[in-house]
Amino acid sequence: MDAKYCLIPCLVLGVVAGLVQTLGEDLDRPLFGPPGSPVKLLDSDPGLKKAVLFAEERYNLGTNAMHLRRVSRIISASKQLVKGIRYTITAELSNTQCKKSSMLRTCDFYPESHKLKTEVCLFEVWDIPWQGSSTLLRQKCHPAAESSPKETNSVDELVPPTSQALQEQESVKLLGMFKEFMVKYNKGYRTQEEADQRLQIFHQNLKTAEKLQSLDQGSAEYGVTKFSDLTEEEFSSIYLNPLLSQRNLHRPMKPAAPARGPAPDSWDWRDHGAVTSVKNQGMCGSCWAFSVTGNIEGQWFLKNGTLVSLSEQELVDCDKLDNACRGGLPSNAYASIETLGGLETEADYSYTGHKASCDFTSKKVVAYINSSLELSKDEKEIAAWLAENGPVSVALNAFAMQFYKKGVSHPLRIFCNPWMIDHAVLLVGYGERKGIPFWAIKNSWGEDYGEQGYYNLYRGSKLCGINQMGSSAVVN
Structure with missing residues (x-):
């Protein structure tokens, strides 16, 4: 192997540890690149309030639970201009005293803490104001840890610490996919820095392909192609x-x-x-x-x-x-x-x-x-x-x-x-x-x-x- 090229063996060292941190960060990076980086939002933002209500509605439509749930606390939120507005929201959802036939906005939470069931959810809501439409691109929930999640002002801190093992597993899977891509399309990079950069682009492109797949109205399959390391x-x-x-x-x-x-x-x-x-x-x-x-x-x-x-x-x-x-x-x-x-x-x-x-x-x-x-x-x-x-x-x-x-x-x-x-x-x-x-x-x-x-x-x-x-x- 030519020493000036950094191929597959060079990628392994140090990559997994860096990816564990990056996987959480990438959730708020641009969906399709420019034009805009994520902007942190305050709970009082009108667009965020609308996106939260929409996410609550879609969540309750998709669950078999008897009682409605609503957002009890917003942990972090951001918006990004991506051919519309993409809201990324991490929030706690708790059960209310109202059954599903009730109006969600008028329902109170249980005052007794032992009756309060809480989940931490990640929502991605894509809003197109000029069309008057919203789409729930992603919903990922898990039971909240016994200790309350800490307050954070970082839009990147979307995955709670309890998912560290899952992040490591996803990082190893991503690295494996990237190595397969390099072999299949005979890719080589001159430096470790370039290899790391292409891996991150590859990771973002996987997300873009997933979005295209989830929103495609035909029978197409999108995924890894020979262009997957290009912005x-x-x-x-x-x-x-x-x-x-x-x-x-x-x-x-x-x-x-x-x-x-x-x-x-x-x-x-x-x-x-x-x-x-x-x-x-x-x-x-x-x-x-x-x-x-x-x-x-x-x-x-x-x-x-x-x-x-x-x-x-x-x-x-x-x-x-x-x-x-x-x-x-x-x-x-x-x-x-x-x-x-x-x-x-x-x-x-x-x-x-x-x-x-x-x-x-x-x-x-x-x-x-x-x-x-x-x-x-x-x-x-x-x-x-x-x-x-x-x-x-x-x-x-x-x-x-x-x-x-x-x-x-x-x-x-x-x-x-x-x-x-x-x-x-x-x-x-x-x-x-x-x-x-x-x-x-x-x-x-x-x-x-x-x-x-x-x-x-x-x-x-x-x-x-x-x-x-x-x-x-x-x-x-």
Whole structure:
């Protein structure tokens, strides 16, 4: 093993002890990173009072106890801006003299201490004021210790001392998961400090994946992926393309004529020979190039009967309208291909994942285009056009994709703003799985991502902006 790299053996020493403390602290760290750190709250905070009442209501709805319980003491509380407001509350709940048919707010606690049953609960309440809705993200309760918990002003002190053994157990489990992740994806870190940092990011990302899982409305499974040691900001800057959301930069394209007939119930161009194998853009924001070449591969196949893998590197190096690994737009790429005179094959102009001097040779062109079209934003029309004309270049908000493993992804709209589009992909088909309609999407992050390189997104509600940027080349 290279001595300058700190791999799995380096992680073990000293990690468990540090994690015991961190597990408690992480409960109040940002759920999805910036924009904000937790803010401590006083018991008198109006938003906190509302969140406590909501947590009490949900607690009582989920218990079989005869008598209502209410918060008798708030141990610590904080709030954090996370696409809404997340309240994290640690409180004591005690039983009242009222049965469940009573109004909770008018019920008194038992005056006799021996009749008072108390639990310490951790609640996470996600409030979306502009929608007038609240969601209980987490509830974790255990009987209070015989001695009353001490008062604390720290929002990090959420787990009572009696759970020390549980924390150690969870720390060892986390370390095991991280070691498995490193082996599976061949990860190595240069220093112990970097390894510790990546472990903490991995821990936070597990929490994010758990939240996505608990709130997903489809059949998706989220969890550990090869991107699990990257922060949201790192992932976005390396693999995504923020230029896509800047509508003023898009070149106008001629609108596509509607399909001649209605969309069949399902269609998949992989079954009809129009889709090449999944490729990998690497650590380069060149998704726009892969989306466009995938579309042209399909168009060329449908016109000529031959499926050829075309060069993305040619666009990274020679497209003067786009920014190579720093992002680009499909509309620019089509125009550049027309100007260049066509595309070489992947074999002749192979992908390197970084910009180099243009090495395009017109004599090696194997596919060309005549123009490009912008598709309707109606998903039914997109499906009909796709089934009739071939795979479609599209773009979407990729927030939920970082931890996607399989199934049909249906994140809440608040996590998948349709106007914050940042990733270009290829729509190859559509259908239903167990009654859930979906789009089949060819991604460019390698076959070890998602379902052999594919991402399945719920179809029919314009989710994640999937309908906003449909386009295709024209081959006459």
